[in-house]
Amino acid sequence: MGPRQPLESNTTITFNAPNPAVSYGGIDPVIEENLQLVEPVSEYGLRGTSLSSDKMVDSRWERHFSPISRAIGQDTTSHYVHPTSQSNSNNLLTLPSELIDTIFSYLTPIELATASAVCHVLRTHAISDLHWQRHVLSNLPGHKISSPYPCDSWRELYATHDPYWFLTRQKLWFCDRELTGQLIIVRYDERRGCIEGYQLLATRAREGSEPWIADRGVHIHYFEPRVKLHLDKPILQFNARRLGWDNPSAPVESTSAPSDTYRRLSSEYPMRMAGSDPRTSNFLLTKPLTDFRFNDSNLLFPYGYVWPPPAIPARHRLTGKPAGIHHFSSTIGSVGGGRRGGRSSSEEEEEPALRRSEISDRTFQIRQWMEMGPPHIGVHLGEEIVSYSTLDPILYTPTPEKPWRGLWVGDYSGHGCEFLLINQPDGVDEDQTPLVRGEDETEASFQARFLRERVHRGRLEAIKLTGDPNVPRGEYTFVADDLGENGFVGVAQDPPFLGTRVVKSKGHIAAMGFFDDKYMESQLLLLSHNRLAQYWVSFGHISFYERVNIDQFLVPK
Structure with missing residues (x-):
């Protein structure tokens, strides 16, 4: 196999202090x-x-x-309904309302939005909360909310959090941060209309060990785990009001205007999170690697920084960023301008928005840094890009x-x-x-x-x-x-x-x-x-x- 590739990141090393409550009957691995x-x-x-x-x-x-989940919302080269004969259109419109709703129940959110632009009759069916409630709830496994609050309709709620519903649908995410990584649970809080992700933590309720009756030289370590979420420090957060739903009387089009859609599908989107973390965080939609195969050149740790690594079965993979090697950078203008890797606006132009068909619903990235100085001319310190993946x-x-x-x-x-x-x-x-x-x-x-x-x-x-x-x-x-x-x-x-x-x-x-x-x-x-x-x-x-x-x-x- 050859020698292991050296780590390129400045990984933080933590040393283990001996635990007097735990003992080993054989070789002590702490040494x-x-x-x-x-x-x-x-x-x-x-x-x-x-x-x-x-x-x-x-x-x-x-x-x-x-290849790519249909539930993320497909787009095509055209965003309108192709002209059809008048007779075909009339045939659909003459159907009973129940049959039209049944047909529309098979449409994706993007297809419903397209159908709503055909005519007034189809729009009435396409914007019905009967369909949009189903699409919202399909992205909330294990949590059946009863109200679209703080929005006025289920359609508004879906549009407000589009295209981030895949985060709650997959619910479980793990990342490549340092050698330790993190595991987060993403859920929806209907009290605030918020998609939020928190780190999952576990602690031992009991320390110590006892000898095994069958072999007194073998020690059995006590283990009574307590698992909980670290609710004081969200990893990601999308609040309905902060995503653009600011006026309860505003029509749904205010949350789905072309400029807003382009902004959300851009390479980076700033997250304004409530919590104790002083860092700035940007959310990055990602494209999956195509035609990727692990081979002899990337079968050694860290596997070319591909995430997730080969031991974990995955639909989608992406190339991550090794920690600690980003350039010391300052960014002029908005921090959500779509620049990657900590480079300034003079080094890289704003990246174009992604097409929906390109977005992975299995991976994403978060870029974090400390802002030193005013936002317009601030210096980024401790910048890192963390890659997340989910499990089928x-x-x-x-x-x-x-x-x-x-x-x-x-x-x-x-x-x-x-x-x-x-x-x-x-x-x-x-x-x-x-x-x-x-x-x-x-x-x-x-x-x-x-x-x-x-x-x-x-x-x-x-x-x-x-x-x-x-x-x-x-x-x-x-x-x-x-x-x-x-x-x-x-x-x-x-x-x-x-x-x-x-x-x-x-x-x-x-x-x-x-x-x-x-x-x-x-x-x-x-x-x-x-x-x-x-x-x-x-x-x-x-x-x-x-x-x-x-x-x-x-x-x-």
């Missing part, structure tokens, strides 16, 4: 030099063995994905056959809690036919056969959505190659794991700055569909992982 004593289970980890370049581009997921729901939605899929939080000792995606990819040779209970088969026998033939099989991957200075975001933290017989170790005979299935796994470790990474011997304990444990053999300790229900954070309280 950096001890990692050299751990025997790797494969020479190059998993990049050159278990993953081929084809799997890196997520070929197994392509059948579920379309199929990756984190458990099924009877793939019960461990989901968003999880894990215990990483001195690094604290970190969020993971547990992915159970569909195997190429897996039998997908439904299992049928035999006529003479008891329910208990059928369930045992279902576990054996449909559940305890295939690969399980734990991928960090947030990371630490040793193993960063976007990397595997552990992998079990086979949950079936080929990976079966045994069934635990002692508490607290009595009756638990144990399989072989590989734990990912590295030195500070993600150098000299390797995979060590470990074992995965399948405690339940909502809780796992990982036995790090050489370290002599067992850590826990718990499922996180993100839907509990979608409704503001």
Whole structure:
């Protein structure tokens, strides 16, 4: 594979102070030099063995994905209805109102807006809140609001937050900031008509460890996570009134004028956020990379700064910006002028607005900086561009056959809690036919056969959505190659794991700055569909992982 590419960013390094409440029965991983004593289970980890370049581009997921989601709103080279014969038009207009509404229920928001420009009769149907309420609610999974407040109609509300509804529809976003990253939940607050994104955090409610009865040299670390949103500091925020809906009596056209539409589809849009963050933040719509493939030149960290990295299946990817290398810049004029990378107006002209068909509904970026001096001639300090991506729901939605899929939080000792995606990819040779209970088969026998033939099989991957200075975001933290017989170790005979299935796994470790990474011997304990444990053999300790229900954070309280 060759040597790892050096980091180009000035990454902030945090050192871990020893935690006296936590102990290890084997090699202490807190001491950096001890990692050299751990025997790797494969020479190059998993990049050159278990993953081929084809799997890196997520070929197994392509059948579920379309190039660009239709829900973002399609545009074409023309924004008017092509002339049709008078008879065809009359045929549509002679239909009962119920049938016209049924036909219009299949139209996208852009198509509804186009139909409203044809004639007065079609406009009456196209602007009906019957359709616009459905489009608003389709972008708010898990949160069915009852009012378009602060707008007067559902159509006004949709137009006000267009084209940002994809943020709430995807709800879960993770980023490439530093080595640690961030995980945010984007939701809608109907009390203020606000789309807002907050960082998801987790803390331990209990510290310490105890020896394992089966092996007194192995220490079990206590783990009772508390997961919450950091509500004091929004990461992104779009308020209905600040987006242009300033006058309750103003018609909807005031929020969808050509100049306003162009402004919102421009490369950058300033966010005016309420909170304690003194930084200026601009929101950037992005285009997905086209015809992109991971190959030998970008299979090494940091993967050409492509986000998300190859371990995470994704519909869309984009090229991120390494932190800490932006030019010391000053910007003349508006901070929302569409300039990228911290360059001044003399270095780069304003970028044109994006077409709707070009916008990714799976990625975006946020540009942040400190403004020193008056806004018109201020100097940008600490400027960074952070790239965000989302996960397809199929990756984190458990099924009877793939019960461990989901968003999880894990215990990483001195690094604290970190969020993971547990992915159970569909195997190429897996039998997908439904299992049928035999006529003479008891329910208990059928369930045992279902576990054996449909559940305890295939690969399980734990991928960090947030990371630490040793193993960063976007990397595997552990992998079990086979949950079936080929990976079966045994069934635990002692508490607290009595009756638990144990399989072989590989734990990912590295030195500070993600150098000299390797995979060590470990074992995965399948405690339940909502809780796992990982036995790090050489370290002599067992850590826990718990499922996180993100839907509990979608409704503001």
